[in-house]
Amino acid sequence: MVSYPEGTPCWADAALPDLRAGQRFYGELFGWTFREAGAADGAAGAEGAADAGGGGRTGVFAQSEGKLAAALLHKRDGRLPTVWTVYFATPDAAALAARIRAHGGTVISPPGPVPPYGTAALAADPEGAVFGLWQAATRPGFEKIGEPGAYCWTEVYSRDKAVVDPFYESVFGFGGHDLDSWEPGLAGFRTWSPAGAEPGPETAIGGRTLAVDACPQLMPARFLVYFTVEDCDASAETAARLGGRVKAAPFDIPYGRIAVLHDDQGTEFAVLQDRSAASGANAEEAAGAGETAGAAVAGEGARGARRGGDGGDEASARGDAAVAE
Structure with missing residues (x-):
């Protein structure tokens, strides 16, 4: 089984009030197909992992070209935010949870078993940005990364x-x-x-951007999750047509073309068109769009992540799909 460096993003899921609406939206936007959690090839079940990671949520797996790409979970508690959550790999969730507490973070849901696939938890940094932990046992990570329809990057605001x-x-x-x-x-x-690893864009698996200018003061600290698309402009148009919102219109960066979107239930995410398919690069346009210019390294970071780990291109796809199961 592929192993992943601690701290490498390993999974992403979205908690949505209307699961079927989420399937329609992301199915058309990313070309995802869906299967019920627990069906076929040994899925642990979204409800089991969500119970361990905090929430008792049921859900479905999203697949891109037959490969696990993400999960959509049913959000039962309307008081909770509608968000995409990124999970980080760890060989020891209990020890990592202890370090999180020791350094001023919060463990929202303590590590709990998702047998036989691993252990899940939810935590928050000192500013309140929420992320997940995944200690893999028998499950590999994302089965697709850095390609159209798949996760490619994350950054914390x-x-x-x-x-x-x-x-x-x-x-x-x-x-x-x-x-x-x-x-x-x-x-x-x-x-x-x-x-x-030698720090730098070539090996980056994520980043931090200062949100002073890009976010209102009342906006909480948070992670932004990126997915690769073939055509950034077309994806933004599709999201709007499906009832979503374009928060930051497509703009060029040194590594491609990005846009920040909301789905039809208000969940924020970003899309990246790799520079090999993008039309140009304009850092000033990126800065002027009011979103982090740090997204400029998303393409390089995704490529660097695919090179990392001991499982080849998809090994650094980060961690364990069972997080959302």
Whole structure:
């Protein structure tokens, strides 16, 4: 079985009030097909993992070209946010949960078993950005990454780097690399590479952006999850046609073309058209769009992630699909 460095993103799921509406939206947007959790090839079941990770939610697996790409979960408690959640791999969820507490974070749902596939938990950083933990046992990670219809990148929107950077770099052992001297327009963005890797865009698996200008003061700290698409502009148009909203219209960056979208239930996510298919690069346009210019490294980060790990291109697809099962 493929193993993944601690702190590598390994899964993503969306908690939605209307599961069927979510299937219609993402099915058309990304070309995903769906199967009930627990059906075929040893799925643990979304309800089981959600119970372990906190929520008692049922759900479905999203597949892209027959490969596990994400999960959609039914959000039963209307008081909870409608969000995409990214999960990070760990060989020891209990030890990681202890480090999270020791460095000022919060363990929302303590590690719990999802037999026989692994152990799941939910946590939050000192500013409240929520993320998941996954300790794999028998399940591999995303079966597709960095290709159209698949996860490719994540970044946390934060307000105080003096609080957030030491947290993630102590808890996960990330190596940080500030991009303000590397690429014009990227001030306030820091990439994170797994422990032991040379820090920089080539090895980055995620990042931190300062959200002072891009987000209202009342907007909570949060992770933004990116998916690769073949055509960023067409994806934005499709999202709007399906009842979603374009928060940041498509714009060029050094690594492709991105847009920040909301689905028809208000869940925020981003799409990236790889630079090999994008029309150009314009860092000023990216900065002017009011979203993080740090997304400029999303394409390179996804490619670097695919090179990492001991399982080849999809090994660094990060961790364990059973998180959402």
